[in-house]
Amino acid sequence: MPIYEFRCPSCAEFRLSLPISAETSAPVRCPVCSERSPRVFRAPGVARTPTGLATARGPEEASRDQPQVVRRAATPHKGGERSPLRAKPHLPALPRP
Numbered sequence: 468m469p470i471y472e473f474r475c476p477s478c479a480e481f482r483l484s485l486p487i488s489a490e491t492s493a494p495v496r497c498p499v500c501s502e503r504s505p506r507v508f509r510a511p512g513v514a515r516t517p518t519g520l521a522t523a524r525g526p527e528e529a530s531r532d533q534p535q536v537v538r539r540a541a542t543p544h545k546g547g548e549r550s551p552l553r554a555k556p557h558l559p560a561l562p563r564p
């Protein structure tokens with residue numbers, strides 16, 4: 468059940484868990500002093516995705532629907548660094564598209 472916030476004019480704000488089908492725009496009775504308390508409306512907790520995270524997730528989301536097809540093996544890096552393909556000799560034997 469969702470939680471709604473109400474503000475008692477005599478006490479303080481309080482929260483109530485009410486069923487979705489309940490009338491939540493009408494004031495409710497304060498659980499302490501039984502005074503009619505209107506509901507408190509606040510801005511929704513919407514946060515913006517940080518730029519770095521959005522940049523990193525862009526290619527990931529693009530490859531979800533249209534993944535890139537590898538047509539040839541990756542070229543080894545210059546400078547004597549070993550290619551990941553050499554570390555796994557079974558990879559060149561896999562079928563190519």
Ligand SMILES: [Zn+2]
Pocket residue numbers: 475476477478479497498499500501502
């Ligand atoms: Zn009260």
